[in-house]
Amino acid sequence: MSHVIGPGSRIGLMGGGQLGRMFILAARSMGYRVDVFVPEEDSPAGQLADREIPRDYLDEEAVREFARGVDVVTLEFENIPLQAMTWAAEHCEVRPRGDILHTTQNRAREKEFLAAHGFPLPAWAHVVTADDLAAAAARIGYPAILKTASFGYDGKGQRQLKSPYDLRSFDPSGGPFVLEAKVPFVMELSVIVARGLDGQTVCYPVCENIHRDHILDTTIVPARVSSEVSERATALAKDIAEKIGLVGVMAVEMFLLDDGTLLINELAPRPHNSGHFSIDACVTSQFEQQLRAVCGLPLGSPELLRPCAMANLLGDVWAGGEPDWAAAAAFGDVKIHLYGKAEPRPGRKMGHLTAFGTTPDEALARVVAAREALVSGRRK
Numbered sequence: 001m002s003h004v005i006g007p008g009s010r011i012g013l014m015g016g017g018q019l020g021r022m023f024i025l026a027a028r029s030m031g032y033r034v035d036v037f038v039p040e041e042d043s044p045a046g047q048l049a050d051r052e053i054p055r056d057y058l059d060e061e062a063v064r065e066f067a068r069g070v071d072v073v074t075l076e077f078e079n080i081p082l083q084a085m086t087w088a089a090e091h092c093e094v095r096p097r098g099d100i101l102h103t104t105q106n107r108a109r110e111k112e113f114l115a116a117h118g119f120p121l122p123a124w125a126h127v128v129t130a131d132d133l134a135a136a137a138a139r140i141g142y143p144a145i146l147k148t149a150s151f152g153y154d155g156k157g158q159r160q161l162k163s164p165y166d167l168r169s170f171d172p173s174g175g176p177f178v179l180e181a182k183v184p185f186v187m188e189l190s191v192i193v194a195r196g197l198d199g200q201t202v203c204y205p206v207c208e209n210i211h212r213d214h215i216l217d218t219t220i221v222p223a224r225v226s227s228e229v230s231e232r233a234t235a236l237a238k239d240i241a242e243k244i245g246l247v248g249v250m251a252v253e254m255f256l257l258d259d260g261t262l263l264i265n266e267l268a269p270r271p272h273n274s275g276h277f278s279i280d281a282c283v284t285s286q287f288e289q290q291l292r293a294v295c296g297l298p299l300g301s302p303e304l305l306r307p308c309a310m311a312n313l314l315g316d317v318w319a320g321g322e323p324d325w326a327a328a329a330a331f332g333d334v335k336i337h338l339y340g341k342a343e344p345r346p347g348r349k350m351g352h353l354t355a356f357g358t359t360p361d362e363a364l365a366r367v368v369a370a371r372e373a374l375v376s377g378r379r380k
Contacts, residue, residue: 003197005071005093005295007031012070012092014084016043016052018339018349019271019287020076022279024048026287032295037066044340045076057084067091074248074294078105078269079150095197095247095294096269103244104267107149107178117243119236120263122255123181133170136179137161143182148174158214183263185255189223191237192275194289195246197296201238202289204282204302206230207274208360209253215347218367219274219310220360221281225256232262240267249290251275273312273349280335280354281308306356309363311371313351315344320375327373328353334370 016038036049046052055062067088125136148157192204208223237252251272253265275286284300338351357363
């Protein structure tokens with residue numbers, strides 16, 4: 001087991017957001033040290049790290065020095081410049097590999113990879129020019145969604161095209177883009193899959209995700225779907241992880257159609273918002289699983305202990321004053337997680353709640369009630 005990076009080792013984390021913060025909590029509980037490389041100071045992850053290096057991702061010497069001081073580098077979001085990961089890989093292990101990052105941080109490359117391996121996708125086209133867009137829209141039809149190929153998340157860089165009239169305002173300077181058919185889905189699902197250095201692959205229970213204004217609002221686990229749908233979703237996620245050569249954790253987002261068809265929406269090669277339930281509700285959290293995978297340890301059990309639901313806390317919750325934390329804490333089976341962000345802007349993910357129930361429906365009702373209590377009793 002010479003490939004194992006054991007407790008006491010130092011892990012380098014690229015990115016300083018809440019995903020990194022939760023990763024560090026898992027790493028510390030298993031005796032690891034974590035250094036964070038992030039462009040700003042006092043980041044959510046940096047607040048808990050052994051060291052926070054506030055330097056630009058394209059500062060070559062800073063990246064190389066960072067990598068020389070750790071045993072392995074991993075990431076907490078996929079929009080890290082590939083060049084930074086390439087520099088780091090010259091000095092230590094980088095997991096997941098840079099080529100996986102290269103594929104998944106661009107929607108066109110990601111869809112080309114998925115299509116090449118026969119995975120089911122909505123109709124789509126690569127768009128650079130106005131002529132490309134007109135031809136793609138004529139083939140795909142309306143409504144359709146135009147998305148920037150890179151750097152879009154939580155609905156950013158997207159707009160709906162309802163008719164040929166909407167093509168008139170197209171600005172190619174923000175591209176390249178992908179155009180996707182707007183899918184008449186009945187449910188959005190995700191599967192968190194982990195794959196170890198030895199190829200061992202495990203999946204968490206299928207998540208049912210409800211979005212509001214393109215941002216994840218609530219996640220229900222297990223998803224309220226048939227066992228046959230769950231098995232197919234899990235099989236797809238495992239197959240994608242193996243085909244892409246993942247070492248780490250990845251979220252596979254899917255659309256479920258009325259006839260039971262599953263279509264792949266997006267991949268995220270790191271822990272995911274919809275997997276936060278695993279901190280409280282599973283034998284092994286997605287963050288501990290990422291740690292195990294990138295350090296070459298055997299993966300932990302992803303078993304769900306109880307049905308649960310997660311609700312995001314956006315900055316909007318603070319709009320009328322400080323939330324009533326005591327009111328949420330009064331729900332004895334609700335867990336409160338906050339991310340250490342100082343400024344609660346509208347739409348910004350500030351934390352989440354997790355609740356439990358004897359059924360997924362009961363858990364969902366519980367977490368929604370706890371979030372409503374935060375608002376209804378807050379101090380003005």
